[in-house]
Amino acid sequence: MIISKNKFKLLLKIAIPSIVLCIVLISAKNLVFNKYQIISQLIYDSVKQNHYDPPIIDDTYSEKVFDLYIKRLDYGKKFLLKSDVEQLSIYKHLLDDHWKNHNLEFFDVSYKIIQERIKITEEWYKEILSRPFDYNKEEYYETDVKKMKFAENLNELKEEWRKMLKYQVLLKIDELKEEERKKIEKDSTHTLKPSPFDSLENKAREKVLKSNNDWFKRLKKLSYKDRMAAYLNTFINVYDPHTEYFPPKEKKRFDQSMSGQFEGIGARLQQKDGVLKVVEIIVGSPSYKQGELKAGDIILKVAQGDKEPVDVTDMDIDDAIELIKGPKGTEVRLTVQKPDGTIKVIPIIRDVIEMEETYAKSFIIENDKEKFGYIYLPSFYTDFTRTGAHHCAQDVEKEIIKLKKYNIKGLILDLRDNGGGSLQEAIDLVGLFIKDGPVVQVRSKMNFVNIYKDKNPNITWEGPLSVIINHSSASASEIVSAALQDYKRSLIVGTNSYGKGTVQSFVDLDYYVLPNFDSIKPTGSVKITMQKFYRINGDATQLKGVEPDIKFPNAYQYLEDDIGEKELDYPMPFDKISPADGYTPFNTIPYDKLKKIAAADIKSNPAFANIEKQAEEYKRRKLDTKVNLNKDKFFEHQEYIRKKNKEFEENKIKFDNFKVIIPEENKVKFDIDTARAGRETRWAKNLEKDAYIYETSKLLKFMK
Secondary structure, three states, rough: EEEOOOOOOHHHHHHHHHHHHHHHHHHHHHOOOOHOOOOOOHHHHHHHOOOOOEEEEEEHHHHHHHHHHHHOOOOOOOOOHHHHHHHHHOOOOOOHHHHHOOOHHHHHHHHHHHHHHHHHHHHHHHHOOOOOOOOOOEEEEOOOOOHHHOOOOOOHHHHHHHHHHHHHHHHHHHHHHHHHHHHHHOOOOOOOOOOOHHHHHHHHHHHHHHHHHHHHHHHHHHHHHHHHHHHHHHHHHOOOOOOEEEOOHHHHHHHHHHHHHEEEOEEEEEEEOEEEEEEEEEOOHHEEEEEOOOOEEEEEEEEOOOOOOOOOOOOOHHHHHHHOEEEEEOOOEEEEEEEOOEEEEEEEEEEEEEEEOOOOOOEEEEEEEEEEEEEEEOOOOOOOOOOOOHHHHHHHHHHHHHHHHHOOOEEEEEEOOOOOOEEEHHHHHHHOOOOOOEEEEEOOOOOOEEEEEEOOOOOOOOOEEEEOOOOOEEEEEEHHHHHHOOOOOEEEEEEOOOOOOOEEEEEHHHHOOHHHHHHHHOOOOOEEEEEEEEEOOEEEOOOOOOOOEOOOOOOOOOHHOOOOHHHOOOOOOEEOOOOOOOOOOOOOOHHHHHHHHHHHHHOOHHHHHHHHHHHHHHHHHHOOOEEOHHHHHHHHHHHHHHHHHHHHHOOOOOOOOOEEEOEEEHHHOOOHHHHHHHHHHHHHHHHOEEEEEEHHHHHHHHOO
């Protein structure tokens, strides 16, 4: 994801007159216009005026909206009947007019239907799970929703629920059997015996009943406004998959996720059987400094300062967390039950909490006695909350400076599974490795192309550099890897990237609401695709992604059609523009030599052979979507999957003369933060079995 915050309030002021005028006219005509109609109007006008390439709002558009909405309303085809969809189909060519006129009739009709179906199916699952299934019967359950069809009638739908629940119970029985097997293996007294099937089956049905109770509790918790937000999103998701409406609460969560910060008390919580338990205290957090709240404590009530406490027993965990979190400097009082049964009220002053695992982290890679730096960057985070949060480019620079003290001979930047973030952070990050020059081209809806440049003449790392990417490396990750590839500054390795080449910016809808309509605030924000970005060589990364210089085998290589931007509904197309001027490739990387070395290594390295076998197995599983619900056949199949997965895991080798070292600077907090010490140690051990990092560090030796 790319988020840019460049002067958009100024740009968006162009849209104000039309929105304001429309609201004034509605008021003048005394029309009944509820809050959501106004929000719909605000979204419609802001997206229409600011989207990079808005579609023509016609019957074709209406069909797309209808199909996408039905798909999302009942993705698993477990609630709606074929006749329900047919009833709703009368709106299939009306939704374009509904969108223009902010008519919510279709939503109200569909909302009523889905609520009725939820009520009916809630009775079914409880009845079905009240007694054992016939586990000797040969029957199949289809697990691929794309192959499923809407039921013809209620009897057929109930039968589908029966098969789904039987499938869930069989999975749970298998899980319980595995848990028992492991306990028996560890039992030195040899007194533990496997439970009878009937006992496991009864326990499994109870657990599946509980999980479905929880699911329906969440379904029923989805309010009219929650479903309305999803409905409005359907209209703008047809523009492109990244244009999205955020209700106020969701926008706040988005900002926190982008900054790696939130305001609260710094305790990790877990809910089980309606009980909210503290599982970890974050070192340095307000809870840690206050000292009384401990892992294992059960939170019973939450009060805002000296106000009346709210009982959080059986409360949804998200709602309970919202009560506990709050602005920096405010007080929350927790009524907790200690493990010994005593009850205590603990006052804590909230503060900004930083989630260390969301930030850049580094290790030293030692391959054949030569040291290389390794930096993992999980996202392109920045200070969206303006509370002094981290900037990822600055953090990476600090990690490089730290690693240079260990006389590293090369550097690996790992962008695997990095979904993107801030555009400016991506530009600044590239600037750590080049003197100055263009990094990315950004085109707006009026075909105006802006070339974003690194203007910092200083280079933090001048030595050999390699960037690892995979199918989940998106947006800002693609900007960085594409720019470094075009400059021939870095060897790009891994798999093709995700293929997201669009730039989004937020529009605060409250900005457009007239004072006499203040009662409808807060209205939320819209994230709108306003630009597309292009490599400095002129190619878009949209759909195409970044192709690595050296492609490694990967477990999902035969499933690439189902991975990336191209798999989303209504993605924007690939295209090209003119290359940027003013950049000179480094031309110091011996690509031909490195490709020959990598090809030979991939062929001879058993770790890559293991990945190839895994890819073949995943391809086979993808095609085999029907599950036999006969218990013997089912458990046999599950055992086969376990055996294969274990085989793939055991075949991951620890490479000779290859180790991952935690920098001494990282260990400073280990004595007081044992959880962090454990995480980093486990991380380092896993990296020692990572064929991508092993091979990349080996290639760096030939890039001197």
